[in-house]
Amino acid sequence: MYPLPIEKWRPSRRVFYKVSLPIALIVWLLPLLAVVVTSVRSSAELVQGNYWGWPHEFGLVENYRTVLVDSPMLHYAWNSCLITFPSVICAIALSSMAGFALATYPFKGNTAVLATFVAGNFVPIQILMIPVRNLTLQLGLFNTVGGLILFHLSFQTGFCTLFLRNFIKELPYELIEAGRVEGASEWQVFVRVVLPLIRPALAALAVLVFTFVWNDYFWALCLTQGDDAAPLTVGVAGLKGQWTTAWNLVSAGSLLAALPSVGIFFAMQKHFVSGLTFGATKG
Structure with a gap:
């Protein structure tokens, strides 16, 4: 037996689905977004304890250069x-x-x-x-x-x-x-x-x-x-x-x-x- 298509759901269930889906997607992507933001965060901000806020100083080039050049990552x-x-x-x-x-x-x-x-x-x-x-x-x-x-x-x-x-x-x-x-x-x-x-x-x-x-x-x-x-x-x-x-x-x-x-x-x-x-x- 196949699940009922969304178009045939009751209106209240469709509204709940459309509202909850973006919320679930954001919650699921939050760890990945946190990793992306942290990868461009400068070391100075980490020392100051800014782990979750939006970075004021970006270290994109420095961080990736350190990983690729100064470490045996390659x-x-x-x-x-x-x-x-x-x-x-x-x-x-x-x-x-x-x-x-x-x-x-x-x-x-x-x-x-x-x-x-x-x-x-x-x-x-x-x-x-x-x-x-x-x-x-x-x-x-x-x-x-x-x-x-x-x-x-x-x-x-x-x-x-x-x-x-x-x-x-x-x-x-x-x-x-x-x-x-x-x-x-x-x-x-x-x-x-x-x-x-x-x-x-x-x-x-x-x-x-x-x-x-x-x-x-x-x-x-x-x-x-x-x-x-x-x-x-x-x-x-x-x-x-x-x-x-x-x-x-x-x-x-x-x-x-x-x-x-x-x-x-x-x-x-x-x-x-x-x-x-x-x-x-x-x-």
């Missing part, structure tokens, strides 16, 4: 790129092949493999902190970019496989059979028939996985030490001082760290929305 950003892009590409490549196999091949144990992927998504990753950290130490992958890539690849592939398997399952099976009848190999069917049809799903999944990996802080903190392999999230946390915290610098670094995820989303917004609604209707 090094952290480069580490984040080295970690995120290979993780996203490899996770989607592996999961698309695994999803294709689970969706089209009725082999023995298909249900058990799918159940394993589903069960893995319900395991709280925090309880794996000690075993994963010990494993990276034993394998010599602790505090390395390769270790973080391997970790994210392992943990994201399960979710991606479940995601893509359901999309491929919704495709007309006759298209796959037609490709096989025409003499195409399984690889050709996968590349030339299945992948073009699930392109919106791949785009939506790329946005989701990119956001997960780029914004990861917990595992980056557990599996790195120092600046060699630390990503951007750890670098922003490192802007906090031992005794005092320059909140203007932390806010500026946080906004810079969030820009790639926001840019990826808006760049692929059309594909993201179509990917989420792909297969929602029939006919």
